[in-house]
Amino acid sequence: MKKTLLFLCLLVLSSVAFSQTKITGTVTDQNQVPILGANIIIVGTNTGTVSDYDGNFLLTVNQEPPFTLQVSSVGFQSVTEEVTALDQDLLIVLPEGDKLDEVIISASRTPESVRESPVTIERIDARDIENSSSPNFYTSLENLKGIDVNKGGLTYNSVNARGFAGFANTRFVQLVDGMDNASPALNFVIGNFLGVNELDVQSVEILPGASSALYGANAFNGILFMTTKSPFDDQGISVYYKTGITSQEAAGDNRFYDFGIRAAHKFSDKVAAKASFSYLNGTDWFATDYSQYTLNEPGESDFILPFRSGLAHDGINIYGDEVATDINAVAQSLEAAGLIPPGASALVPSVLVGRTGYQERDITDYEAVNGKADFSLNFRPFNNSNTEIILNSRLGFGNSIYQGASRYQLKNFLLQQHKLEVKGDDFFVRGYATTETAGDSYDMRFTGININRINASEWFGTYVGAYLTGVTTGATPEQAHAGARVFADENVTLQPGTPEFKAAFDKVTSNPDVSVGSKFVDNSKMYVGEGNYNFKTLLNDAMDLQVGGSFRRYSLDSGGTIFTDYDGPIEYDEYGAYVQGIKKFLDDRLKLTGSIRYDKSNRFDPSYSPRVSVVYSAGENKNHNFRASFQTGFRNPDTQSQFIGLNVGRAILVGSAEDNLDRRLPGTNLTGRDAYFDSYSLASVTAFTQSGDPSLLVPVQTPLVEQEKVSAFDVGYRGQLDRIFLDINAYYNIYDGFISSKLVVTPRSGSAFDASGIGDLAIGNFDVFQLYTNSQADVSSYGVVTGLSTKFAENYQVGLSYTYAKFDFDQASDPDFRAAFNTPEHQVKFSFGNPEVFKNFGFNINARWSDEFLWESTIANAIIDSRTVLDAQINYAIPKLKSVIKVGGTNIGGEEYRSAPGAGSIGSQYYISLTINN
Incomplete structure (x- = not known):
């Protein structure tokens, strides 16, 4: 009996072995340089693999030849290769790709080439990260044209585009694999705190400007997409380790280290999993402005x-x-x-x-810490189908410093997201939850x-x-x-x-009562569900027609320390739906896109966001692409604008939600209703203080905050002239109901509308409030962003960009309104590098210049000086170890600069890194 069973087992195993086909090969560019991470897929299936550091791959399949492989990599043209025999060894050469043919998804929620994108788009991928001169990929985004990164600290960086920047950037959205990275309580992104380990980055795409038509509220100034690698396509174990020093006059030289690991494995054609972890520890930039x-x-x-x-x-x-x-x-x-x-x-x-x-x-000990962990289990239950089920958990924890109306030490701060998603070629449905815990954070x-x-x-x-x-x-x-x-x-x-x-x-x-303590309490949550379906296949590719929708619930829970939620969590909902149609004409040279989105918050009126765009590709090879678009964007007042009740010393911040107005405010016997409807303007109180003339006092009633809207006009050209790639974009934005804050002075016992209020001012019996409202003034912004890049002498790459940004606002029409544009009028960026100067050796240099500008914020207003910053790196590959060693530095000129008043001056950072891709 045992012999029979053994024979049967051997028979089964041998039949499996004989039915398997092993294909090996190497993928290189036209200069015979191996290509890491090239995708090799059997056409018509979801079976595939990726090339390793040496460009080699091994693909074992239960399929008899003949069949066709499709081989692709970002920046190269895709090729197909016929497999006609068992155990075939292939040499596949990928020609250099046309930048206009690179595929993006974010601009229209559907795959399209860069040349077809109806809006301007900035993009980096794993190769750009490898060649970056920055010590981490997130800060390297500031080298992209038209993109700003405001550096609040070593682990806190805020990405922005097209002005109105701040560390609390509620006008800019960041998505990681479709999940909104924003803090549930604060409604803005804490940099890459809950982001992506650089080993797991597939691509990063940024859409500057309004994107509400497809992505809803707050996609106002721009939206950043980070897409991670699939465990089905990118397998193996990768590791990096970086160390070096941060150098600052106030802090001296301090060591930092940063390491990460990614492991992914495909158990079968139906099951794969991945896990990644990274950890950074260093010393933050000391803030020593004692003025x-x-x-x-x-x-x-x-x-x-x-x-x-x-x-x-x-x-x-x-x-x-x-x-x-x-x-x-x-x-x-x-x-x-x-x-x-x-x-x-x-x-x-x-x-x-x-x-x-x-x-x-x-x-504060200025210890900067950021740990990130990501776990994903992926299922492809159906043969020859790209339908995939994804279970994903993402954690971010550590220490940082956040600057808003005050300076806050984020200590043992924890953010986490958990997602279930089902997606295919024509659809996705996902639900996820974001939770945060403030840990031991406090107000400095x-x-x-x-x-x-x-x-x-x-x-x-x-x-x-x-x-x-x-x-x-x-x-x-x-x-x-x-x-x-x-x-x-x-x-x-x-x-x-x-x-x-x-x-x-x-x-x-350890005490959250601001009258005696400073603890920052937050256990807020956000729940999101959204889906999208593309009817293109059902319509036999006659047009691309998408419909989608989303639902979002906020649950604010600060125990009364940030919001007026001392009697329990505050909850509110937002939901929306959209439809988009895309149609091509004139031999696919003319592409028209139209979309509209409906959004509703249970506290505000409905909002409609239309978008129309046209793209025309001229030239024999469609190398001259002209685009124009009009769209509207909106943003709902953020959680702070609605529900905050926070004493920051110089003022008390007050949200204007109707059910927030009658709640007692910290440190005073007044309510939000007193502040909004029975106060004096700050400008008039200043004049009264200087002159003693009570006739100068102006009583004010501040309108409650409503939605902010923008009408955005965008035109551009994107083309390739011989070896020069050129991208020019011009925009003009008109804002309606611009949300900002204003300061008012409120008598504690009297009224601003009779003599008792004057009496309170005379004896100092008043409170200063920062209120959230909409400016009645006309606010507009406009600018031009132009960039060109080219290659010469085979591999030398040069890039140059210029950004002009300006805004119009009549201060006299709203004296207490602070526009907070916070953006240089002129910026120039330059890059120069070669990934293969000689065998295995490369380098890259980035330089940035910006002129001086006014920074406005609650904490202070100040002129930020002009600056020139130089970053550089050299790298050497060791193919036998599948490794790259990189040595680099940022701000190597050593002239310190600051992003905003109150923030630490940015010094120099020098590093050495080792990355192993297996």
């Missing part, structure tokens, strides 16, 4: 006072100096208590004195404030006593103030590094 920014009129740079210029100096990166009081009142209290001699209070002037604050480096401003509040009365009492000693022993008032501060700091102030300071720090940062 005081005294609020100026919107549209202008704030006045800047030097460090410790006054007795109540409030430095932007100093925390706790906001704790201030009139020292004459303190002296009177001491005199009444018999602690100083009678009449001594008369020697103490009635001036505001602020405590000595803590520098930012005193209340209130950390300093509340540490200093612990012994504030003792400090001010000591200060007054020391001041009296000084003036009664012959010191001038200036000398007495200086001596009093030193004495009070030495004897009362908790000194960083001591156990007493550590105990106070831990106590404050």
